[in-house]
Amino acid sequence: GQNIDQPTEMTATEGAIVQINCTYQTSxxxxxxxxxxxxxxxxxxxxxxxxDGLEEKGRFSSFLSRSKxxxxxxxKELQMKDSASxxxxxxxxxxxxxxxxxxxxxxxx
Amino acid sequence: IAGITQAPxxxxxxxxxxxxLRCTQDMRHNAMYWYRQDLGLGLRLIHYSNTAGTTGKxxxxxxxxxxxxxxxxxPLTLASAVPSxxxxxxxxxxxxxxxxxxxxxxxxxxxTVL
Numbered sequence: 519g520q521n522i523d524q525p526t527e528m529t530a531t532e533g534a535i536v537q538i539n540c541t542y543q544t545s546x547x548x549x550x551x552x553x554x555x556x557x558x559x560x561x562x563x564x565x566x567x568x569x570d571g572l573e574e575k576g577r578f579s580s581f582l583s584r585s586k587x588x589x590x591x592x593x594k595e596l597q598m599k600d601s602a603s604x605x606x607x608x609x610x611x612x613x614x615x616x617x618x619x620x621x622x623x624x625x626x627x
Numbered sequence: 628i629a630g631i632t633q634a635p636x637x638x639x640x641x642x643x644x645x646x647x648l649r650c651t652q653d654m655r656h657n658a659m660y661w662y663r664q665d666l667g668l669g670l671r672l673i674h675y676s677n678t679a680g681t682t683g684k685x686x687x688x689x690x691x692x693x694x695x696x697x698x699x700x701x702p703l704t705l706a707s708a709v710p711s712x713x714x715x716x717x718x719x720x721x722x723x724x725x726x727x728x729x730x731x732x733x734x735x736x737x738x739t740v741l
Contacts, residue, residue, distance in 0.1 A: 560732035619669035
C-alpha cells in the first residue's frame with residue numbers, strides 16, 4: 519500500500535530552526551509537495567521537489583532523497599505566524615496526490 | 628482573481644437529506660478534486676476530474692457523486708447524508724498539462740450531519 523509518515527506534532531521556539539521530516543512509500547513518484555495549513559483554513563502550497571537535493575525559498579527549504587524515500591522541510595528564523603500544520607504529499611504514478619496526516623507545529627515565544 | 632470558491636462555508640444537515648456542495652474556479656485549470664479532511668487522517672480524495680466531461684473515484688467515494696459539465700464548476704452531492712460524512716470538505720484544482728500538478732485549494736465547507 520501507499521504510505522506517508524510524518525510526526526504528529528512538534529514544538530519549537532521563536533527565532534529558532536525546525537526540521538519536519540517525511541518518509542514515503544508510494545507506487546511511483548512524480549514529485550513531492552509541502553503545504554502549510556493554518557487552523558480553520560485551506561492548505562497553501564509551499565514547495566515542490568522532484569529531483570534530489572535542496573530547494574530554498576526564503577526562510578523555508580525543502581530537501582528530497584528519492585533513493586531513501588525521504589524529505590524534510592526546514593523552517594528558519596521561526597515566527598509566531600509559522601504555527602500551523604505542515605502537510606507532505608507525493609504525486610504517484612497516476613498523478614494523484616497521496617497525503618500525509620500532517621505535522622502540527624507549535625511555536626513558543 | 629478569486630481562485631477557487633466554495634459554498635456554503637458551513638452547513639448543519641439532518642441525516643437522510645440531500646446536499647450539494649458547490650465549487651467554482653476561475654483559473655481555467657483542467658483538473659479538479661474533492662477531498663475530505665478529518666482530524667488525524669489527513670486529506671482523503673473523494674472524487675476527481677481530469678477534464679470537463681470526465682470524473683473518477685478517489686479513495687473514499689461511497690455516498691458521494693460529482694459531475695463536471697464545464698471547466699469551472701465541480702459540484703459534490705451527498706445523496707442521503709449520514710453522520711460519518713461530518714467533515715471539512717475541500718475542493719482543489721490544478722493545471723495537469725505540465726509536469727508539476729500543483730493543487731490550489733478552496734476555503735472549505737464545514738459540514739455537520741446530525
